[in-house]
Amino acid sequence: MRSTTSFAAVAATGTWTDPDGVRRPAGEVHAWRGGTNQTVCGLSLHRSRLGRFPHVTWDDVQPATGAHADEVARVCPRCAAGMGRRRDERPWVRTRPRP
Numbered sequence: 001m002r003s004t005t006s007f008a009a010v011a012a013t014g015t016w017t018d019p020d021g022v023r024r025p026a027g028e029v030h031a032w033r034g035g036t037n038q039t040v041c042g043l044s045l046h047r048s049r050l051g052r053f054p055h056v057t058w059d060d061v062q063p064a065t066g067a068h069a070d071e072v073a074r075v076c077p078r079c080a081a082g083m084g085r086r087r088d089e090r091p092w093v094r095t096r097p098r099p
């Protein structure tokens with residue numbers, strides 16, 4: 001599997017509305033790429049009854065750092081594995097020492 005972008009939105013088992021009237025994910029959250037009907041880990045949105053949150057990014061729901069993770073009970077580990085590598089992985093590292 002190959003991904004052309006590291007961006008993903010969110011699909012979740014629950015929902016709540018924040019004080020600004022914006023729908024936010026709750027419960028278990030999965031990464032979801034807009035335009036597909038399944039999560040990054042391969043769950044069917046329909047069959048698993050997951051709500052779509054195209055306006056919420058995967059980064060937003062990370063309990064450690066996200067701005068909208070208040071009601072998130074669980075982050076899907078398979079989606080996290082599928083999404084997680086980009087901050088630690090450096091695609092280009094200059095290791096060649098100067099003479």
Ligand SMILES: [Zn+2]
Pocket residue numbers: 029030031039040041042043076077078079080
């Ligand atoms: Zn998942």
